[in-house]
Amino acid sequence: MSTSDDGRVYCADEGHVVRRTPGRVYVGLAGGPLDGQLLDVSSLSLREWAEGVLLITDRGLYGPGGRTLYSPSEADPGGPFRWEGDTP
Numbered sequence: 001m002s003t004s005d006d007g008r009v010y011c012a013d014e015g016h017v018v019r020r021t022p023g024r025v026y027v028g029l030a031g032g033p034l035d036g037q038l039l040d041v042s043s044l045s046l047r048e049w050a051e052g053v054l055l056i057t058d059r060g061l062y063g064p065g066g067r068t069l070y071s072p073s074e075a076d077p078g079g080p081f082r083w084e085g086d087t088p
Helices: 046-051
Strands: 026-030 038-040 053-057 066-072 081-087
Touching (some): 046 066
Antiparallel strands (some): 026 038, 053 066, 066 081
């Protein structure tokens, strides 16, 4: 799980700053448009843990309303979710 110092948590509304909430579990996002942010994985399903998650972002290849895919690494399943690419 992430120990990122800045504590920025992913939020689909890019204008909001969200901080860690005690009792929640976070992983870092590595690479891509959300690099360095944390993702709250407290309520992810087993399927999402296995396949990854599509996150809404204005910073990706497709701009506002676009999505970016982050997936856990097979080599480090408890580590950061790695960027896989963007989709409209």
